[in-house]
Amino acid sequence: MLIEEILKGENKRLEFKEKLPSNEAIAKTVVAFSNTAGGKLIIGVSDDKKIVGIDEDKVFEYEEKIASIISDLCYPLILPEIYTQNINGKVVLVIEVFRGSMLPYYLKNRGKLKGTFVRVGSTNRLADENIIAELTRQRQNRSFDEEENLEYSLDSLDLKVIYDEFKKIGKSCNYEKLKNLKLIKTLGSQDLPTNSLLITLGKFDNSSIKCARFKGTTKEIFIDKKEFTDNLFLNLENTIKFLQNHLNLHAKVEGLQLKEELEIPLIALREALLNAIIHRDYTRNSDIKVAIYDDIVEIVSPGTFPNGLSLEDVISGRSELRNKSLANLFKELKYIESWGSGIEKITKVCKEKGVKFEIKEEPSFVNVVFYRKTSKKPANNQRKTSEKPANLTNQEEIIYNYLIDNKKIDVQKTQDLLKIKSARAREILSNMVKKEILEKIGKTKGSYYILKNR
Template identity: 25%
Template structure:
């Protein structure tokens, strides 16, 4: 690591993945490595004070520090062994020892049995805390090593399950789910869902799905759901906290949102399109995701809140290992509680392929609403926010017409690109890759497919290539003038680039215009001809020797 890079890191202060230590012995070094390993990994910097002042690390091996010896020390004193990398960096004449701790896929302790974990205090400051048994369970769940919903509850009996809740589940499977479950006896249903171990014990999933309030309070005390309605002017309008089984929770939370999910209506030719604030699919899938994928090893509520024009759903626990806000639309599904996820799928309550998140995005975008926002998610919770408006009514009506022509099918990627181009007027393959969470090559193929379908038009060449809505799309949106402005923008921009270049360098050739504006040779010839006709440029020379200068008054 370069000294300048390290100085920038230190200047940002300690964080969840960055720890400063003024001076520590070997045992403390190992404990701090374990702490970072039981988080997201990160850097341990020795020779830096808590306030970021570089003090310099003392020599650890006689008169110097031999960084190549530190990985062996750590590997020999951690269980399972953590393979760190170590180096020394000179910062302002002082030595800082840099130990890089990779993210782990298992719990880590010191060989003497010390378990510590990374955490943030109420002020957002990072710290290392002893790992309690419930912390270990939560950590195992967060890295996908333990399905908490499959853990046995030896003291739970069939009396702890409510017949009403089992009946609610039966009704769901009978109407929209796996009908083979509907006629099973209660005991056979419990077994078919995997809610009883080979030893005959009920598991946590059974209590969460069908348990009485008393059973939930006793066996899964971390589980609560909350519904809140907040208003800036009148304050709290609703604040209901419950400990109820999951199918009922999903039903009641969805119903609680309904009175606030007002609908507007737009007409597009013969089509009459209803635009609720939030898509029914998005409501159902976000609530189900929160209930199914939350970390039940952590204390906290699944919270559904409406505050002014925002519906937010928050659940305890970070995204499952390997999933981030930058890839959640493209990585394979990875349920934190597979047993619960399977029960919800068989009940028909969620998308069977596990791609419910894609349906959440598609549901909001089809309404002409902004895409769901996960940017407030942290290492402690996942939060999705959906803004209700204002809706782009013309765009929603156009999407509805596309859906009607395509037998009710609209591709999510098409919706994402359409919204981005609508907002920014044009899009590049690099930006498309960011929006779709795919490679640039895959993004380019998606854009070319939309060009072939007559939905986009391409402008420019190579790196300067961009895409905007086709004239037929602008016509259907009733915005023909916007198409003219979008096309005209390119010409004006190219002319200004050429005039600026010639003013600076006295002349430009056709090949220079091709390179500068990323145009085809024929396009460059036509553009230069128009500028000559308009009295902006004069042509000098002939054929391949021709070049262009600023026109003389």
């Protein structure tokens, strides 16, 4: 029932407006719903979920106006359902939008690059170039990892890494099998590696995993730090070892034997890592990060949920594959049993062991948090996670990632990093200052930039 949805509050698929909003506000929300997971814009409900209703005499006027707004301002054509519903004697107007098939949708007057919006949590966010490209691939039923890569030749790659993984489970693998898995594709008369093969072999810079053990509950002091830059199989194995080295073992008696268990179930950590590796967005210039604090373990995966999935969808076991070839490879290798089973496993084993865990979708990443048994859940905003500002351009994201590991950057370093001219480097840095991402230190030739509020 609609009242039950309203009582849950605004989310990825639900937005409230007490009064009829501006034309552009309506269009933004409709476009964002169409590009993401669909949803309902309800007029006559306040932000605090109070049903205030609308003037019944204006229902037909509102319906016609909204239909015209969507037709005039949105492209491609969006056909929502617009209807009223009586809730406790008050009438609300519902604009129900379904996820479209002609992605991406955008505001006509702004154009595709500046008018494409997506839904993140309960807000509409301007899509960056990466998201627009991903929406286009979804419309064409393609995935980034299945695309051919012209930068590498097959002769330069060690395919034995994958052959050996199949041997471990008693399966054979040959060149034709790799083609069937879309790790290799034929373009004209030439066989080329796909992005999934290069990602698997660790040839992409962002296919690494960064691990850190911090002292206390902040990032001020780290005890241990490792970066794993090998193939995905070794990265997974080494990350598991890192977690085992830094988490506590709890002993319990079973029969006549003393059995030791990791404080956070190993199967839950493994499934969370597999989800991050398989489902992350490899078009983003950032890597998976694993952080251990005194009170929590967090696993941060670049990119939001794929193909418009909501948090509720993920928890219920629904699965959408962003990286189809990569996912099929890991399934063939029996790293995963069935689609959508990972979160169910994590939920079940954590409940059995009394471990709290959360999944959070942020503007540019998904964060899985396990609460250590020796700690209490921290209050909201107690810790700054690895949150990255939303809607960074590719070049801004490279600068941001550089500053995560380095304290400052100047114009010359920006030129070298992005391989651009001085004027363009200054323009990008200036824009990041305007967005309040960076802070400029100094006004002379020796000036430099740091991350703001970090």
